[in-house]
Amino acid sequence: MSLTRLNIEAFRNIQSAQLIPAPGINLIYGQNGSGKTSILEAIYFLGMGRSFRSHLSQRVINNDDDKLTLFATLNLARGDSKIGLRRFRSGETEVRIDGEKVKRLSTLAETLPIQVITPESFSLLFEGPKSRRQFIDWGAFHADPQFYGAWTNVRRVLKQRNQLLRNGSSYSNIQFWDQEFVRYAEQVTEIRNHYVDSLNELLKGIIGEFLPSVDVKVSFTRGWDSKTDFAELLENQYSRDLATGHTVSGPHKADLRLRVGTLPAQDALSRGQLKLLVCALRIAQGKLLKQQIDKHSIYLVDDLPSELDAQHRQLLLKQLTDTGAQVFVTAIDPAAIVDSLHTPPSRMFHVEQGRVTVIE
Ligand SMILES: Nc1ncnc2c1ncn2[C@@H]1O[C@H](COP(=O)(O)OP(=O)(O)O)[C@@H](O)[C@H]1O
Ligand SMILES: [Mg+2]
Numbered sequence: 001m002s003l004t005r006l007n008i009e010a011f012r013n014i015q016s017a018q019l020i021p022a023p024g025i026n027l028i029y030g031q032n033g034s035g036k037t038s039i040l041e042a043i044y045f046l047g048m049g050r051s052f053r054s055h056l057s058q059r060v061i062n063n064d065d066d067k068l069t070l071f072a073t074l075n076l077a078r079g080d081s082k083i084g085l086r087r088f089r090s091g092e093t094e095v096r097i098d099g100e101k102v103k104r105l106s107t108l109a110e111t112l113p114i115q116v117i118t119p120e121s122f123s124l125l126f127e128g129p130k131s132r133r134q135f136i137d138w139g140a141f142h143a144d145p146q147f148y149g150a151w152t153n154v155r156r157v158l159k160q161r162n163q164l165l166r167n168g169s170s171y172s173n174i175q176f177w178d179q180e181f182v183r184y185a186e187q188v189t190e191i192r193n194h195y196v197d198s199l200n201e202l203l204k205g206i207i208g209e210f211l212p213s214v215d216v217k218v219s220f221t222r223g224w225d226s227k228t229d230f231a232e233l234l235e236n237q238y239s240r241d242l243a244t245g246h247t248v249s250g251p252h253k254a255d256l257r258l259r260v261g262t263l264p265a266q267d268a269l270s271r272g273q274l275k276l277l278v279c280a281l282r283i284a285q286g287k288l289l290k291q292q293i294d295k296h297s298i299y300l301v302d303d304l305p306s307e308l309d310a311q312h313r314q315l316l317l318k319q320l321t322d323t324g325a326q327v328f329v330t331a332i333d334p335a336a337i338v339d340s341l342h343t344p345p346s347r348m349f350h351v352e353q354g355r356v357t358v359i360e
Contacts, residue, residue, distance in 0.1 A: 001296040002326035003043070004080070005073040010065035011045070012038035013354035020358070022346035025320070025327050029334040030351035036330035039351065040116070040300040043328065046070045046085050047112035047298070049093060049105035052121060058089055074112065077294070083111065106141075106148060113142055113289060115282040118302040122278040126266040132256040136220070139285050140188075140195045143292050150187040154251055157181045162246045171238045182231045185251045189222045192254060196220040198292075203284040209315060210276040214269070216260055218281075223253035272307040276316070283319050290323070299327040305336035313340040 006019045013035050028036050037053070041060065044052050051060050061068045067088045074081045085108075086094040095102040097111060125131050140147045161177050200218055207216050224233055233249060234241075241247050258277065260268035265277060279301075286297035299320060305313055317340050320327045331337050338344060348359040 001077070001298070002075050003072050003298065004075050005071075006043065007069070007071040008039070008042045009069040010062035011042045011068045011070065012060055012062065014038055014042070014356070015062065015354060017354075017356040019349060019356060020347075021326065021328070023326055024346035025317070025329065025337075025341065027334060027337050027345040027348045028328060028330045028351060028356075029332065029337075029348070031332060034351040035354045035356070036351050037118070037302050038354075039349075039356070040118075040302050040328055040330060042070055043072075043298065043300060044114055044116055045087075046072055046083060047108060047114040049085070049095065049108055052116050052118060057087060057093075058091065061087065061089055081111065083108070109141070113286075113295060113297040114300060115286050115297045116300045116302075117275075117279055117282055118300075119306065122275050125278055125281075126258075126264075126274060129253070129255040132258075133254055135281065135285070136192050136196060136254065136256055139199060139288065140191045142289050142295070143195055143198075144191045146187065147191045150184050150191070153184040154181070154188050157184060158247060158250065158252060165241050165247070166245045168242065171235065174238070175235070178231060178234050181250070182234070185230055188251045189254070192251075193220050193222070196256065199284055199288055202287050202291075203280060206280040206284055206319060207277070209319065210280050210312070211269075211273060214260055214273070216258065216265065216277065219257045219259075221255045221257055223251050223255070224249035272309070272312065275307050276312060279316055279319075283323060286323055286325060290325075296323075296325045299323070299325055301327065301329045303331065304329045305331050305333070305340075310340060313337075317341055 002023045003021050006021060008014045008017045019039070028039055030036050041051055041053055045060065050057055054060065067086055070085045072083050074083060082098055084096040095105070095108060097107065102108065125135065137147070137151065157177055157180050161174060161181060164174050164177070196218070203218060207214075224230060237248060258265040266274065269277065282299070286299065289295055289297055301320070304316065308316065313336065317337070329337060334348065350357050350359055
Protein backbone atom coordinates (compact mmCIF):
# COMPACT_ATOMS: atom_id res chain seq x y z
CA MET A 1 0.00 0.00 0.00
CA SER A 2 1.28 3.45 -0.83
CA LEU A 3 0.18 7.01 -1.40
CA THR A 4 0.30 7.86 -5.07
CA ARG A 5 -0.97 11.40 -4.68
CA LEU A 6 -1.27 13.86 -1.83
CA ASN A 7 -2.94 17.25 -1.89
CA ILE A 8 -2.59 19.65 1.02
CA GLU A 9 -4.59 22.86 1.34
CA ALA A 10 -4.32 25.41 4.18
CA PHE A 11 -2.43 23.08 6.51
CA ARG A 12 0.07 24.93 8.78
CA ASN A 13 2.26 27.10 6.48
CA ILE A 14 1.33 25.11 3.37
CA GLN A 15 -1.26 27.07 1.35
CA SER A 16 -1.49 24.53 -1.41
CA ALA A 17 0.74 21.64 -2.44
CA GLN A 18 0.54 18.53 -4.55
CA LEU A 19 2.97 15.66 -4.08
CA ILE A 20 3.23 12.56 -6.23
CA PRO A 21 5.14 10.25 -3.88
CA ALA A 22 6.84 7.06 -5.05
CA PRO A 23 6.95 3.64 -3.39
CA GLY A 24 10.05 3.25 -1.20
CA ILE A 25 11.97 6.16 0.32
CA ASN A 26 10.62 9.68 -0.21
CA LEU A 27 13.00 12.35 1.02
CA ILE A 28 11.65 15.74 2.05
CA TYR A 29 14.29 18.37 2.75
CA GLY A 30 14.45 22.07 3.47
CA GLN A 31 15.54 24.62 6.04
CA ASN A 32 14.15 25.05 9.54
CA GLY A 33 10.56 26.24 9.46
CA SER A 34 10.10 25.45 5.75
CA GLY A 35 7.26 22.97 6.35
CA LYS A 36 8.87 19.50 6.39
CA THR A 37 7.26 18.29 9.60
CA SER A 38 3.97 19.80 8.44
CA ILE A 39 3.91 17.49 5.41
CA LEU A 40 4.38 14.42 7.65
CA GLU A 41 1.79 15.84 10.02
CA ALA A 42 -0.66 16.19 7.11
CA ILE A 43 -0.24 12.53 6.16
CA TYR A 44 -0.70 11.53 9.80
CA PHE A 45 -3.77 13.75 10.08
CA LEU A 46 -5.29 12.04 7.08
CA GLY A 47 -4.74 8.62 8.68
CA MET A 48 -5.65 9.47 12.26
CA GLY A 49 -7.93 12.51 12.13
CA ARG A 50 -5.62 14.31 14.55
CA SER A 51 -2.08 15.66 14.81
CA PHE A 52 0.97 14.10 16.41
CA ARG A 53 2.15 17.55 17.49
CA SER A 54 -0.77 19.36 19.00
CA HIS A 55 -3.89 18.02 20.63
CA LEU A 56 -5.56 21.24 19.51
CA SER A 57 -6.42 20.28 15.97
CA GLN A 58 -7.59 23.80 15.11
CA ARG A 59 -3.96 24.98 15.29
CA VAL A 60 -3.00 23.03 12.22
CA ILE A 61 -5.38 25.06 10.06
CA ASN A 62 -3.48 27.79 8.24
CA ASN A 63 -3.76 31.06 10.14
CA ASP A 64 -5.38 32.85 7.17
CA ASP A 65 -7.99 30.19 6.52
CA ASP A 66 -11.08 28.74 8.18
CA LYS A 67 -10.63 25.13 7.05
CA LEU A 68 -7.97 22.71 5.90
CA THR A 69 -8.37 20.10 3.20
CA LEU A 70 -6.36 16.94 2.67
CA PHE A 71 -6.79 14.55 -0.17
CA ALA A 72 -4.92 11.41 -1.15
CA THR A 73 -5.03 8.55 -3.59
CA LEU A 74 -4.01 5.25 -2.03
CA ASN A 75 -2.82 2.28 -3.95
CA LEU A 76 -4.31 -0.76 -2.16
CA ALA A 77 -4.29 -4.45 -2.96
CA ARG A 78 -7.95 -4.17 -4.02
CA GLY A 79 -7.30 -1.15 -6.27
CA ASP A 80 -7.14 2.61 -5.86
CA SER A 81 -8.90 4.33 -3.02
CA LYS A 82 -9.48 8.04 -2.50
CA ILE A 83 -9.44 9.58 0.95
CA GLY A 84 -10.52 13.13 1.69
CA LEU A 85 -10.59 15.03 4.96
CA ARG A 86 -11.79 18.52 5.71
CA ARG A 87 -11.44 20.16 9.09
CA PHE A 88 -13.22 23.42 9.99
CA ARG A 89 -12.18 25.98 12.56
CA SER A 90 -15.48 25.29 14.31
CA GLY A 91 -14.12 21.82 15.10
CA GLU A 92 -16.21 19.88 12.62
CA THR A 93 -14.43 17.19 10.59
CA GLU A 94 -15.64 15.66 7.36
CA VAL A 95 -14.11 12.44 6.09
CA ARG A 96 -14.81 10.66 2.85
CA ILE A 97 -13.45 7.39 1.56
CA ASP A 98 -14.23 6.83 -2.12
CA GLY A 99 -16.94 9.47 -1.95
CA GLU A 100 -18.74 7.86 1.00
CA LYS A 101 -19.02 9.82 4.24
CA VAL A 102 -17.22 8.11 7.11
CA LYS A 103 -18.47 8.54 10.67
CA ARG A 104 -15.86 6.76 12.75
CA LEU A 105 -12.26 7.91 12.65
CA SER A 106 -11.20 4.31 13.31
CA THR A 107 -12.26 3.52 9.74
CA LEU A 108 -9.56 5.94 8.58
CA ALA A 109 -6.94 4.26 10.76
CA GLU A 110 -7.90 0.88 9.33
CA THR A 111 -7.51 2.15 5.78
CA LEU A 112 -4.24 3.98 6.36
CA PRO A 113 -1.99 2.43 9.05
CA ILE A 114 0.76 4.91 9.93
CA GLN A 115 3.98 4.53 11.89
CA VAL A 116 5.38 7.84 13.03
CA ILE A 117 8.83 8.48 14.46
CA THR A 118 9.49 12.05 15.54
CA PRO A 119 11.82 13.53 18.16
CA GLU A 120 8.69 14.29 20.27
CA SER A 121 7.03 10.92 19.85
CA PHE A 122 10.13 9.06 20.87
CA SER A 123 10.58 10.90 24.13
CA LEU A 124 6.87 10.36 24.76
CA LEU A 125 7.34 6.62 24.65
CA PHE A 126 9.58 6.90 27.70
CA GLU A 127 7.61 9.44 29.69
CA GLY A 128 4.55 7.59 30.83
CA PRO A 129 2.54 4.41 30.34
CA LYS A 130 -0.19 6.06 28.26
CA SER A 131 1.77 6.30 25.03
CA ARG A 132 3.21 2.81 25.52
CA ARG A 133 -0.32 1.50 25.99
CA GLN A 134 -1.32 3.32 22.80
CA PHE A 135 1.55 1.61 21.05
CA ILE A 136 0.32 -1.86 22.09
CA ASP A 137 -3.26 -0.93 21.25
CA TRP A 138 -2.33 0.29 17.78
CA GLY A 139 -1.09 -3.21 17.05
CA ALA A 140 -3.91 -5.00 18.86
CA PHE A 141 -6.46 -2.88 16.98
CA HIS A 142 -5.05 -3.77 13.57
CA ALA A 143 -4.27 -7.40 14.40
CA ASP A 144 -7.55 -8.45 15.97
CA PRO A 145 -11.00 -7.27 14.84
CA GLN A 146 -12.38 -8.09 18.33
CA PHE A 147 -10.12 -5.57 20.03
CA TYR A 148 -11.85 -2.31 19.21
CA GLY A 149 -15.23 -3.47 20.55
CA ALA A 150 -13.75 -5.02 23.69
CA TRP A 151 -11.71 -1.92 24.47
CA THR A 152 -14.65 0.40 23.86
CA ASN A 153 -16.64 -1.70 26.33
CA VAL A 154 -13.87 -1.60 28.93
CA ARG A 155 -13.87 2.17 28.76
CA ARG A 156 -17.64 2.41 28.97
CA VAL A 157 -17.92 0.11 32.00
CA LEU A 158 -14.94 1.74 33.69
CA LYS A 159 -16.54 5.16 33.38
CA GLN A 160 -19.74 3.82 34.89
CA ARG A 161 -17.85 2.08 37.69
CA ASN A 162 -15.84 5.20 38.56
CA GLN A 163 -19.02 7.26 38.64
CA LEU A 164 -20.51 4.81 41.15
CA LEU A 165 -17.35 4.95 43.26
CA ARG A 166 -17.51 8.74 43.35
CA ASN A 167 -21.14 8.48 44.44
CA GLY A 168 -20.08 6.21 47.30
CA SER A 169 -22.04 3.17 46.05
CA SER A 170 -21.98 -0.05 48.03
CA TYR A 171 -20.02 -2.98 46.61
CA SER A 172 -23.18 -4.95 45.86
CA ASN A 173 -24.18 -2.17 43.44
CA ILE A 174 -20.80 -2.19 41.76
CA GLN A 175 -20.53 -5.95 41.57
CA PHE A 176 -23.19 -6.02 38.86
CA TRP A 177 -20.90 -3.96 36.59
CA ASP A 178 -17.83 -5.90 37.59
CA GLN A 179 -19.02 -9.07 35.89
CA GLU A 180 -19.03 -7.19 32.60
CA PHE A 181 -15.83 -5.34 33.42
CA VAL A 182 -13.94 -8.57 34.15
CA ARG A 183 -15.12 -10.22 30.94
CA TYR A 184 -14.01 -7.34 28.68
CA ALA A 185 -10.82 -6.72 30.67
CA GLU A 186 -9.77 -10.33 30.16
CA GLN A 187 -10.57 -10.18 26.47
CA VAL A 188 -8.52 -6.99 26.01
CA THR A 189 -5.65 -8.42 28.06
CA GLU A 190 -5.51 -11.65 26.12
CA ILE A 191 -5.34 -9.81 22.78
CA ARG A 192 -2.67 -7.40 24.08
CA ASN A 193 -0.61 -10.19 25.61
CA HIS A 194 -0.72 -12.25 22.46
CA TYR A 195 0.21 -9.19 20.43
CA VAL A 196 3.30 -8.35 22.51
CA ASP A 197 4.43 -11.99 22.27
CA SER A 198 4.27 -11.93 18.48
CA LEU A 199 5.97 -8.54 18.37
CA ASN A 200 8.84 -9.76 20.56
CA GLU A 201 9.73 -12.44 18.03
CA LEU A 202 10.33 -9.84 15.32
CA LEU A 203 11.82 -7.27 17.63
CA LYS A 204 14.73 -9.46 18.71
CA GLY A 205 16.27 -9.51 15.24
CA ILE A 206 15.90 -5.77 14.67
CA ILE A 207 17.24 -4.78 18.10
CA GLY A 208 20.09 -7.22 17.52
CA GLU A 209 21.08 -5.17 14.47
CA PHE A 210 20.54 -1.70 15.93
CA LEU A 211 21.89 -2.30 19.44
CA PRO A 212 23.90 -5.53 19.25
CA SER A 213 25.66 -5.18 22.60
CA VAL A 214 22.59 -4.19 24.59
CA ASP A 215 20.33 -6.67 26.35
CA VAL A 216 16.87 -5.14 25.83
CA LYS A 217 13.82 -6.86 27.31
CA VAL A 218 10.30 -5.94 26.29
CA SER A 219 7.45 -7.28 28.36
CA PHE A 220 3.75 -6.71 28.88
CA THR A 221 2.14 -5.89 32.21
CA ARG A 222 -1.64 -6.22 32.31
CA GLY A 223 -2.46 -3.54 34.89
CA TRP A 224 -3.05 -5.83 37.84
CA ASP A 225 -1.18 -8.68 39.52
CA SER A 226 -1.34 -11.50 37.00
CA LYS A 227 -1.44 -14.16 39.72
CA THR A 228 -4.67 -12.76 41.16
CA ASP A 229 -8.14 -13.40 39.82
CA PHE A 230 -9.38 -10.03 38.56
CA ALA A 231 -12.91 -10.32 39.96
CA GLU A 232 -11.51 -11.18 43.39
CA LEU A 233 -9.02 -8.33 43.20
CA LEU A 234 -11.77 -5.82 42.37
CA GLU A 235 -13.74 -6.97 45.38
CA ASN A 236 -10.70 -6.83 47.69
CA GLN A 237 -9.74 -3.37 46.46
CA TYR A 238 -13.22 -1.93 46.79
CA SER A 239 -12.48 0.21 49.86
CA ARG A 240 -9.30 1.55 48.30
CA ASP A 241 -11.12 2.36 45.04
CA LEU A 242 -13.88 4.03 47.04
CA ALA A 243 -11.34 6.16 48.91
CA THR A 244 -9.54 7.29 45.74
CA GLY A 245 -12.77 7.68 43.76
CA HIS A 246 -11.60 5.59 40.83
CA THR A 247 -10.60 2.04 39.87
CA VAL A 248 -6.93 1.70 40.81
CA SER A 249 -6.08 -1.52 38.92
CA GLY A 250 -7.21 -2.86 35.58
CA PRO A 251 -6.53 -2.94 31.86
CA HIS A 252 -6.45 0.88 31.81
CA LYS A 253 -3.14 0.56 33.68
CA ALA A 254 -1.50 -1.91 31.29
CA ASP A 255 2.03 -1.11 30.19
CA LEU A 256 4.86 -2.15 27.95
CA ARG A 257 8.01 -2.47 30.00
CA LEU A 258 11.26 -1.69 28.26
CA ARG A 259 14.30 -2.70 30.28
CA VAL A 260 18.02 -3.03 29.78
CA GLY A 261 19.35 -5.51 32.30
CA THR A 262 17.61 -4.44 35.49
CA LEU A 263 17.16 -0.77 34.57
CA PRO A 264 14.34 0.98 32.73
CA ALA A 265 15.55 1.63 29.15
CA GLN A 266 15.46 5.42 29.56
CA ASP A 267 17.97 5.21 32.42
CA ALA A 268 20.34 2.86 30.63
CA LEU A 269 20.51 4.17 27.05
CA SER A 270 21.72 7.35 25.37
CA ARG A 271 19.28 9.49 23.40
CA GLY A 272 20.59 8.11 20.13
CA GLN A 273 20.18 4.55 21.42
CA LEU A 274 16.66 5.34 22.64
CA LYS A 275 15.81 6.67 19.20
CA LEU A 276 17.04 3.41 17.68
CA LEU A 277 14.97 1.42 20.17
CA VAL A 278 11.84 3.37 19.22
CA CYS A 279 12.62 2.85 15.54
CA ALA A 280 13.03 -0.89 16.19
CA LEU A 281 9.65 -1.00 17.94
CA ARG A 282 7.90 0.83 15.09
CA ILE A 283 9.57 -1.18 12.37
CA ALA A 284 8.73 -4.45 14.14
CA GLN A 285 5.13 -3.29 14.48
CA GLY A 286 4.86 -2.47 10.79
CA LYS A 287 6.46 -5.77 9.80
CA LEU A 288 4.12 -7.73 12.07
CA LEU A 289 1.09 -6.06 10.53
CA LYS A 290 2.33 -7.06 7.10
CA GLN A 291 2.72 -10.67 8.28
CA GLN A 292 -0.61 -10.77 10.09
CA ILE A 293 -2.99 -9.11 7.65
CA ASP A 294 -0.80 -8.48 4.63
CA LYS A 295 -1.07 -4.73 4.97
CA HIS A 296 1.79 -2.27 4.65
CA SER A 297 2.09 0.68 7.00
CA ILE A 298 3.33 4.06 5.88
CA TYR A 299 6.40 5.21 7.81
CA LEU A 300 6.92 8.86 8.70
CA VAL A 301 10.37 9.59 10.09
CA ASP A 302 10.90 13.23 11.02
CA ASP A 303 14.44 14.54 11.14
CA LEU A 304 15.91 11.09 10.61
CA PRO A 305 19.61 12.06 10.77
CA SER A 306 19.41 13.81 14.13
CA GLU A 307 21.20 12.06 17.00
CA LEU A 308 22.40 9.21 14.79
CA ASP A 309 25.92 8.63 13.51
CA ALA A 310 26.58 7.66 9.88
CA GLN A 311 26.64 3.93 10.61
CA HIS A 312 23.29 3.97 12.41
CA ARG A 313 21.68 6.17 9.74
CA GLN A 314 22.69 3.53 7.25
CA LEU A 315 21.34 0.69 9.39
CA LEU A 316 18.05 2.47 10.00
CA LEU A 317 17.55 3.36 6.34
CA LYS A 318 18.37 -0.22 5.35
CA GLN A 319 15.79 -1.61 7.77
CA LEU A 320 13.20 0.88 6.54
CA THR A 321 13.94 0.01 2.90
CA ASP A 322 13.72 -3.72 3.69
CA THR A 323 10.17 -3.37 5.04
CA GLY A 324 9.10 -2.79 1.43
CA ALA A 325 6.80 -0.07 2.74
CA GLN A 326 6.45 3.51 1.61
CA VAL A 327 8.59 5.77 3.77
CA PHE A 328 8.67 9.55 4.16
CA VAL A 329 11.80 10.94 5.80
CA THR A 330 12.73 14.55 6.43
CA ALA A 331 16.14 16.17 6.84
CA ILE A 332 17.61 19.65 6.66
CA ASP A 333 20.54 18.50 4.56
CA PRO A 334 19.60 15.95 1.87
CA ALA A 335 23.16 14.58 1.80
CA ALA A 336 22.68 13.23 5.34
CA ILE A 337 20.18 10.77 3.83
CA VAL A 338 21.46 10.33 0.29
CA ASP A 339 24.97 9.46 1.50
CA SER A 340 23.55 6.78 3.82
CA LEU A 341 21.62 4.96 1.10
CA HIS A 342 22.97 2.39 -1.36
CA THR A 343 20.61 3.56 -4.07
CA PRO A 344 19.21 7.11 -4.43
CA PRO A 345 15.85 7.86 -2.73
CA SER A 346 12.84 6.97 -4.88
CA ARG A 347 11.81 10.62 -4.89
CA MET A 348 13.03 13.90 -3.43
CA PHE A 349 10.99 16.96 -2.52
CA HIS A 350 12.33 20.35 -1.58
CA VAL A 351 10.27 22.57 0.72
CA GLU A 352 10.72 26.31 0.98
CA GLN A 353 8.32 28.57 2.87
CA GLY A 354 5.50 26.07 2.52
CA ARG A 355 6.05 25.52 -1.22
CA VAL A 356 6.90 22.00 -2.33
CA THR A 357 8.84 21.16 -5.48
CA VAL A 358 9.88 17.75 -6.74
CA ILE A 359 13.57 17.30 -7.61
CA GLU A 360 13.92 15.64 -11.01
N1 LIG B 1 -1.56 27.36 11.64
C1 LIG B 1 -0.48 27.84 11.02
N2 LIG B 1 -0.60 28.73 10.02
C2 LIG B 1 0.50 29.21 9.37
N3 LIG B 1 1.77 28.84 9.67
C3 LIG B 1 1.95 27.96 10.66
C4 LIG B 1 0.84 27.42 11.39
N4 LIG B 1 1.34 26.55 12.32
C5 LIG B 1 2.68 26.56 12.18
N5 LIG B 1 3.06 27.42 11.18
C6 LIG B 1 4.44 27.68 10.68
O1 LIG B 1 4.77 26.69 9.77
C7 LIG B 1 6.18 26.66 9.63
C8 LIG B 1 6.64 25.28 9.27
O2 LIG B 1 6.78 24.48 10.40
P1 LIG B 1 7.42 23.01 10.33
O3 LIG B 1 6.64 22.15 9.40
O4 LIG B 1 7.54 22.57 11.72
O5 LIG B 1 8.85 23.28 9.70
P2 LIG B 1 10.11 22.32 9.55
O6 LIG B 1 9.72 20.96 10.00
O7 LIG B 1 10.49 22.37 8.10
O8 LIG B 1 11.19 22.91 10.41
C9 LIG B 1 6.75 27.26 10.88
O9 LIG B 1 7.45 28.42 10.56
C10 LIG B 1 5.51 27.58 11.72
O10 LIG B 1 5.65 28.79 12.40
MG1 LIG C 1 10.52 19.89 11.62
